[in-house]
Amino acid sequence: MSSGKPAVRLALLGCGTVGSEVVRLLHDQAEDLTARIGAPLELVGIAVRRLGRERGSLPVDPALFTTDALGLVKRDDVDVVIEVVGGIEPARSWLTEALRAGKSVVTANKALLAEDGATLHDAAAEGGADLYYEASVAGAIPLLRPLRESLHGDRVTRVTGIVNGTTNFILSSMDATGAGFGEALDEATELGYAEADPTADVEGFDAAAKAAILASLAFHTRVTAADVFREGMTGVTAADMASAKEMGCTIKLLCLAERGEDSSGQESVSVRVHPAMIPRSHPLASVGDAFNAVFVEAEAAGQLMFYGRGAGGTPTASAVLGDIVAAARNRLSGTRAPSESAYAHLPIRPIGEAVTRYHISLDVADRQGVLATVAGVFAQHEVSIATVRQSGRDEDATLVIVTHGAPDANLAATVEDLRELSIVRSIASVLRVEGSPA
Amino acid sequence: MSSGKPAVRLALLGCGTVGSEVVRLLHDQAEDLTARIGAPLELVGIAVRRLGRERGSLPVDPALFTTDALGLVKRDDVDVVIEVVGGIEPARSWLTEALRAGKSVVTANKALLAEDGATLHDAAAEGGADLYYEASVAGAIPLLRPLRESLHGDRVTRVTGIVNGTTNFILSSMDATGAGFGEALDEATELGYAEADPTADVEGFDAAAKAAILASLAFHTRVTAADVFREGMTGVTAADMASAKEMGCTIKLLCLAERGEDSSGQESVSVRVHPAMIPRSHPLASVGDAFNAVFVEAEAAGQLMFYGRGAGGTPTASAVLGDIVAAARNRLSGTRAPSESAYAHLPIRPIGEAVTRYHISLDVADRQGVLATVAGVFAQHEVSIATVRQSGRDEDATLVIVTHGAPDANLAATVEDLRELSIVRSIASVLRVEGSPA
Numbered sequence: 055m056s057s058g059k060p061a062v063r064l065a066l067l068g069c070g071t072v073g074s075e076v077v078r079l080l081h082d083q084a085e086d087l088t089a090r091i092g093a094p095l096e097l098v099g100i101a102v103r104r105l106g107r108e109r110g111s112l113p114v115d116p117a118l119f120t121t122d123a124l125g126l127v128k129r130d131d132v133d134v135v136i137e138v139v140g141g142i143e144p145a146r147s148w149l150t151e152a153l154r155a156g157k158s159v160v161t162a163n164k165a166l167l168a169e170d171g172a173t174l175h176d177a178a179a180e181g182g183a184d185l186y187y188e189a190s191v192a193g194a195i196p197l198l199r200p201l202r203e204s205l206h207g208d209r210v211t212r213v214t215g216i217v218n219g220t221t222n223f224i225l226s227s228m229d230a231t232g233a234g235f236g237e238a239l240d241e242a243t244e245l246g247y248a249e250a251d252p253t254a255d256v257e258g259f260d261a262a263a264k265a266a267i268l269a270s271l272a273f274h275t276r277v278t279a280a281d282v283f284r285e286g287m288t289g290v291t292a293a294d295m296a297s298a299k300e301m302g303c304t305i306k307l308l309c310l311a312e313r314g315e316d317s318s319g320q321e322s323v324s325v326r327v328h329p330a331m332i333p334r335s336h337p338l339a340s341v342g343d344a345f346n347a348v349f350v351e352a353e354a355a356g357q358l359m360f361y362g363r364g365a366g367g368t369p370t371a372s373a374v375l376g377d378i379v380a381a382a383r384n385r386l387s388g389t390r391a392p393s394e395s396a397y398a399h400l401p402i403r404p405i406g407e408a409v410t411r412y413h414i415s416l417d418v419a420d421r422q423g424v425l426a427t428v429a430g431v432f433a434q435h436e437v438s439i440a441t442v443r444q445s446g447r448d449e450d451a452t453l454v455i456v457t458h459g460a461p462d463a464n465l466a467a468t469v470e471d472l473r474e475l476s477i478v479r480s481i482a483s484v485l486r487v488e489g490s491p492a
Numbered sequence: 493m494s495s496g497k498p499a500v501r502l503a504l505l506g507c508g509t510v511g512s513e514v515v516r517l518l519h520d521q522a523e524d525l526t527a528r529i530g531a532p533l534e535l536v537g538i539a540v541r542r543l544g545r546e547r548g549s550l551p552v553d554p555a556l557f558t559t560d561a562l563g564l565v566k567r568d569d570v571d572v573v574i575e576v577v578g579g580i581e582p583a584r585s586w587l588t589e590a591l592r593a594g595k596s597v598v599t600a601n602k603a604l605l606a607e608d609g610a611t612l613h614d615a616a617a618e619g620g621a622d623l624y625y626e627a628s629v630a631g632a633i634p635l636l637r638p639l640r641e642s643l644h645g646d647r648v649t650r651v652t653g654i655v656n657g658t659t660n661f662i663l664s665s666m667d668a669t670g671a672g673f674g675e676a677l678d679e680a681t682e683l684g685y686a687e688a689d690p691t692a693d694v695e696g697f698d699a700a701a702k703a704a705i706l707a708s709l710a711f712h713t714r715v716t717a718a719d720v721f722r723e724g725m726t727g728v729t730a731a732d733m734a735s736a737k738e739m740g741c742t743i744k745l746l747c748l749a750e751r752g753e754d755s756s757g758q759e760s761v762s763v764r765v766h767p768a769m770i771p772r773s774h775p776l777a778s779v780g781d782a783f784n785a786v787f788v789e790a791e792a793a794g795q796l797m798f799y800g801r802g803a804g805g806t807p808t809a810s811a812v813l814g815d816i817v818a819a820a821r822n823r824l825s826g827t828r829a830p831s832e833s834a835y836a837h838l839p840i841r842p843i844g845e846a847v848t849r850y851h852i853s854l855d856v857a858d859r860q861g862v863l864a865t866v867a868g869v870f871a872q873h874e875v876s877i878a879t880v881r882q883s884g885r886d887e888d889a890t891l892v893i894v895t896h897g898a899p900d901a902n903l904a905a906t907v908e909d910l911r912e913l914s915i916v917r918s919i920a921s922v923l924r925v926e927g928s929p930a
Binding site: 075079083086087089090105118188192194195196199200204207208209274281338340352354355356357358360361362363365369370371372373374375376377378379380384387388389390392395398442471 | 512517520521524525527528578626632633634638642643644645646647712723743775778790792793794795796797798799800801806810811812814815816817818821824825826827828830833834836880904
């Protein structure tokens with residue numbers, strides 16, 4: 055299928071799991087891609103850390119490989135730079151160089167976008183270049199383009215997502231089998247769902263980067279990873295999960311980005327990552343295994359959900375390819391995608407001011423007046439109690455309390471004061487609660 | 493927030509449920525829209541059938557209303573025409589006029605796009621104009637933009653959707669309460685989910701139009717409503733639903749668009765709308781009430797699902813506004829959205845050649861050899877049986893048979909032959925089966 059038009063020339067930075075799949079798809083789908091774009095795509099170079107590794111199975115001329123990434127980016131005959139290396143440097147230098155020179159960039163680099171997206175967006179504006187990063191959040195799920203374009207006539211109020219497959223696999227497994235965190239992590243590692251060092255996943259760093267990217271797009275405000283409150287899920291126990299089940303809930307590691315007003319009416323944004331109990335009837339509760347899903351609430355659109363594979367070489371490559379097609383089309387027609395929209399400049403609300411709900415499980419002495427004393431502590435911090443369940447157990451009893459929404463600082467202070475009470479033997483579990491049944 | 497740039501001028505055709513919401517959102521979100529677009533939007537005229545109806549609550553100058561839609565479309569000072577009237581004519585004439593004159597069009601008109609999208613796309617190409625129609629399928633759910641752009645580096649193999657809220661409400665209610673179709677329809681009508689004349693919904697015409705639009709985008713092939721096999725859901729009985737439940741399934745009115753090969757290896761597309769049993773563990777099974785959801789399978793991306801409100805003035809207006817923002821941005825930057833992609837020209841496979849599975853429930857005489865006779869009929873038509881359940885009942889018995897995939901014509905012929913057998917007292921139910929558990 056010859057279109058007659060000159061090829062759009064691509065430079066690929068990185069050829070690991072995702073990069074290899076990009077190469078394979080560019081080859082396998084060449085005819086369709088040419089038809090959809092109106093011109094062929096031509097891979098003119100692939101930057102790798104070391105030459106000579108086994109890449110024999112890739113359908114590509116071995117002469118294309120180079121270790122000089124910056125040299126490749128600077129080549130005059132490159133139109134689109136695709137970065138699937140990850141990390142802050144040297145990726146930032148390469149992409150800034152490309153964008154300033156007017157080259158389109160397609161990247162899957164969530165860490166860089168969350169840490170210093172501003173530098174990339176500014177470079178894109180300076181060079182009049184396209185910056186696409188659909189693959190940086192939720193892999194194959196077309197999520198950023200809808201947020202960046204489809205919902206631009208609406209007002210997004212909240213984004214709630216399961217955006218880390220590793221931790222979702224672990225929590226789904228704890229929910230299904232009653233296993234503890236350690237056991238479920240071992241299973242995930244064996245099955246290849248968790249890396250040898252799972253810190254970035256289980257401590258919520260990966261989800262926090264994605265939360266920053268989603269919040270930036272949803273609220274037209276620059277949000278960085280440093281703005282995101284982050285609490286990992288290593289503290290979630292089998293007992294927590296059992297307690298959640300008793301309440302008709304499950305526990306998920308959520309990323310949340312919410313628009314809200316403080317007491318003075320100032321609009322602000324709360325962005326956070328933490329484990330939370332959600333009702334089993336919430337659409338996110340049934341997202342199992344390593345799947346991702348993002349629930350978006352907007353004033354006019356109502357509730358939307360996007361669901362799919364959040365990781366893996368092939369699904370991520372699908373998102374990269376979609377961006378390559380868009381960037382290539384724009385180059386051919388001499389146009390640009392909508393640039394960064396960050397006009398709203400909403401302030402970030404600290405976690406203490408974020409309105410959350412708590413589920414608190416206490417072991418208390420089974421004596422007259424215990425509930426009154428405990429309830430008094432909540433009242434003192436202006437935290438309203440939604441439900442209490444009390445169950446006796448020899449001379450001790452368990453109190454399970456779920457609060458109404460209150461500033462997180464008040465809830466945290468309530469827990470601290472409860473810890474000081476002599477009638478409280480121990481605080482068995484504290485978990486945030488999110489989501490109404492839908 | 494003044495951008496200094498001249499306004500993008502909008503003409504609105506239709507001011508019913510959706511149109512009123514478009515007017516309201518344009519007013520309420522004016523500041524944000526201006527910031528996102530880089531210029532203000534200005535509504536310069538609203539065409540209605542009759543003047544003087546109560547529209548007092550709309551935040552708009554009454555002088556903007558006119559009954560001369562064509563005159564409004566032709567005005568030199570109109571940049572973007574928004575059509576929310578519906579129906580084939582006069583909408584087609586208006587939009588063709590607008591597109592040929594280079595005006596951008598945003599429409600929610602599924603009937604027109606499905607019946608004669610070619611005329612609109614051709615007019616858009618002729619005038620170098622944008623044609624956006626996100627609101628035509630699945631209301632607020634950003635679905636067409638992902639299909640039209642995000643998945644363009646991938647190969648979509650199947651689209652399975654619940655795209656009609658009325659019938660989904662009816663079937664969900666039948667599933668929950670055991671009610672029959674008539675009773676559930678009455679409830680839907682009372683609650684405002686079904687129109688006085690529900691034909692377009694319950695007979696699948698609405699879903700078929702949406703199926704044509706989805707198939708066109710997914711397979712880069714012009715598909716019209718006439719290409720879609722359509723079977724309504726009025727024949728689904730309480731007994732069918734009970735039978736589905738026994739099998740761990742529910743019944744949904746599905747729109748399906750599948751890529752496949754015939755026996756000669758020729759690639760083709762099957763597009764159809766019919767009720768079908770799906771396993772309760774399939775993500776579409778839990779889509780309740782009047783919600784819509786579309787499940788997309790692609791070679792690289794894997795399984796994706798999009799979920800949200802498929803109808804209603806406000807959700808539909810959200811989709812229309814998103815398109816208006818995109819069209820306005822393009823006008824300001826002098827660019828165009830990707831135009832129609834219909835290069836693949838895949839042939840449409842007739843329903844008889846579509847590979848489906850059947851669930852057949854038979855009342856038979858409880859005699860030796862009945863199963864052998866019945867099984868012989870399936871074998872004769874080269875239909876392979878997946879499961880048989882036989883349950884005795886006095887001197888009659890019930891046979892419930894689920895087949896493996898086979899050409900629909902063979903399955904239909906099998907049912908016809910079964911009807912002729914003297915040992916078959918009646919065929920209690922025949923339903924197609926779709927979807928593997930996910």
